[in-house]
Amino acid sequence: MLNFYPGPSKVYPEVRTYLVDAYDEGIMNTPHRGEHFVQLSRSVVSSIKRKLNIPQDYYIFFASSATECWEILIQSLTKHKSYHIYNGSFGEKWFQYAQKIRPAAEGHQFDLNEAMPVSELQISSDTELICFTQNETSNGTQVNANTILNLHNRFRDTLIAVDATSSMAGLNLKLIKADIWFASVQKCFGLPPGLAVMACSPRCIFRAKKIAERDHYNSLVPMYEKMLNYQTTHTPNELNIYLLKRMLEDRPFIKGIDQHLTDRAQDLYTFFEQFSDFKLLVENEEVRSKTVITLQANEKLVEDVKKRALHHNLRLGNGYGPWARNTFRIANFPAIVDEEYEELKRFFLHYYA
Numbered sequence: 001m002l003n004f005y006p007g008p009s010k011v012y013p014e015v016r017t018y019l020v021d022a023y024d025e026g027i028m029n030t031p032h033r034g035e036h037f038v039q040l041s042r043s044v045v046s047s048i049k050r051k052l053n054i055p056q057d058y059y060i061f062f063a064s065s066a067t068e069c070w071e072i073l074i075q076s077l078t079k080h081k082s083y084h085i086y087n088g089s090f091g092e093k094w095f096q097y098a099q100k101i102r103p104a105a106e107g108h109q110f111d112l113n114e115a116m117p118v119s120e121l122q123i124s125s126d127t128e129l130i131c132f133t134q135n136e137t138s139n140g141t142q143v144n145a146n147t148i149l150n151l152h153n154r155f156r157d158t159l160i161a162v163d164a165t166s167s168m169a170g171l172n173l174k175l176i177k178a179d180i181w182f183a184s185v186q187k188c189f190g191l192p193p194g195l196a197v198m199a200c201s202p203r204c205i206f207r208a209k210k211i212a213e214r215d216h217y218n219s220l221v222p223m224y225e226k227m228l229n230y231q232t233t234h235t236p237n238e239l240n241i242y243l244l245k246r247m248l249e250d251r252p253f254i255k256g257i258d259q260h261l262t263d264r265a266q267d268l269y270t271f272f273e274q275f276s277d278f279k280l281l282v283e284n285e286e287v288r289s290k291t292v293i294t295l296q297a298n299e300k301l302v303e304d305v306k307k308r309a310l311h312h313n314l315r316l317g318n319g320y321g322p323w324a325r326n327t328f329r330i331a332n333f334p335a336i337v338d339e340e341y342e343e344l345k346r347f348f349l350h351y352y353a
């Protein structure tokens, strides 16, 4: 089965070997306070920074999911309120969680075909954290580097947190332009679910210490304190941390991966423009995602395409949220090889051209 689902998505085939190695190396039952784990953790932190182009002075943390990161950041970096800029389901869910924790949290929704409207935002000075989703997996839009730079320049004193779940380890993100970036590993990292990676700037840690919130097992300050010795507050997903280490060691630098995905996204968008029964959900090329391609059609056709594709051993992604029934999604993730997209194209040409 070729899997184009945007999460959990295709894992790197090497994961099979890594799993056997993990078993043989005793990783699955190594004490998480012991030297063996600390060495593993130190080495993976170093690979994450080197391979993903993360500034040396950023701190790396492990959590269990992107959803957990949403919660950690609101709990530990806001006393009063965060501000959420969103155009799709994941950004909106983050906002809704934030409101439950800090009822004063504010949101600004923008249109699918519009760039994030940085100059229109009215963010009051008592806002402690600005939150947005770099790649909105639910509808296939992205916030480009230039827009992030504008946001950073306009709100220099406020911490900025970025959900990069479906782009980190796929795109060469400019981490320096925001304080917090995080992703779970079942998307562009090509690994099984159950682990998230979070990178935080020195300024973020400084603010966290000032707020000094310690009410949760994964409050940021205790996470930071434990991570000074490459440990976690609880028994972490050691197996997935090991898989992450092996995967990163075998992967090229992010710049090369980004170039490959960018070219392939361009190719896929051009390819799908030829069909009259489907259209690209996102019309504005500037905001189209490079890693999640969303196609729109009438509900019956969407149903038909997905079913027929499955019949040919191709798994397409369902639509999500408000686009659940009239769209389907195709992941453009690094673990999926070019030949698989050629197969996908042949399928579409055969049945729908």
Ligand SMILES: *Cc1c(COP(=O)(O)O)cnc(C)c1O
Pocket: 007, 064, 065, 066, 067, 068, 090, 133, 135, 136, 137, 138, 163, 164, 165, 166, 184, 185, 187
């Ligand atoms: C998949 C996804 C999430 C949720 O990830 P979990 O690991 O299930 O918490 C959050 N944000 C974005 C942008 C996603 O694509």
